[in-house]
Amino acid sequence: MSTPHISAPDGAFAPSVLLPGDPLRARWIATELLSDASEVTEVRGILGYTGSWRGRRVSVMGTGMGVPSMNIYATELARHYGVTRLVRIGSCGAIDDRVGLRDLIVVSGASTDSSVNRRLVAGHDFAATPDFALTRALVERAETSPANASPEGGSTSITHVGRVFTSDTFYGQPASELDLLRASGHLAVEMEAAGLFGVAASEGVAAAALLTVSDHLNGDTHLSAQERQVGFSAMAEVALDAVTV
Numbered sequence: 001m002s003t004p005h006i007s008a009p010d011g012a013f014a015p016s017v018l019l020p021g022d023p024l025r026a027r028w029i030a031t032e033l034l035s036d037a038s039e040v041t042e043v044r045g046i047l048g049y050t051g052s053w054r055g056r057r058v059s060v061m062g063t064g065m066g067v068p069s070m071n072i073y074a075t076e077l078a079r080h081y082g083v084t085r086l087v088r089i090g091s092c093g094a095i096d097d098r099v100g101l102r103d104l105i106v107v108s109g110a111s112t113d114s115s116v117n118r119r120l121v122a123g124h125d126f127a128a129t130p131d132f133a134l135t136r137a138l139v140e141r142a143e144t145s146p147a148n149a150s151p152e153g154g155s156t157s158i159t160h161v162g163r164v165f166t167s168d169t170f171y172g173q174p175a176s177e178l179d180l181l182r183a184s185g186h187l188a189v190e191m192e193a194a195g196l197f198g199v200a201a202s203e204g205v206a207a208a209a210l211l212t213v214s215d216h217l218n219g220d221t222h223l224s225a226q227e228r229q230v231g232f233s234a235m236a237e238v239a240l241d242a243v244t245v
């Protein structure tokens, strides 16, 4: 079967799919973490793989950046490939000072400047929230992950659960807008979660989002490429554990 943006046979995807923005991260998970992984789609360089994690079948596919790109891939996976659980794994820029570089954020809700979800509620505000069971599984796994902070030391990250802002733009967000977002309880800014939650609601599937903090917009600090890779790997393992219980 083929959809406009995915070319994979029927049944090629597992019911649970991890969704990094970067297709090369999807390939990295497939080659480094999954066993028996094979590539199932490569249209426009958006790579998708299915393999197994601790004996359970799971898929991983890139989404590209931004709400429209997420909307396309999440919709086609849910509508045409029988995918019932979609988990975004990605990076974000923190705006709350309690959140540090390398920390994990399990998203409990996503505000957005995208208008896409408004079509679901006749132009009103849509509550872009994740599936509760999937989110609880992510929180439980993140809190017991070896990467998570422990008071005895060796801490590499802390898990936060909270609201983020899904922005249509990466550049040019004025400091005054970040101040408003911080004051209204947003932990970080990213570019896809609200779009994923909207698709999940309209397609009747479960979705969740797990983010690592790659940069801090308050102090303009960021992780090195090497640190980002380590953080990404820890996050991917948390998400794989959560969707294969």
Ligand code: HPA
Pocket: 091, 092, 093, 167, 169, 170, 189, 190, 191, 214, 215, 217
């Ligand atoms: N803005 C949007 N998305 C992001 C950012 C950011 O500053 N950092 C990482 N993902």
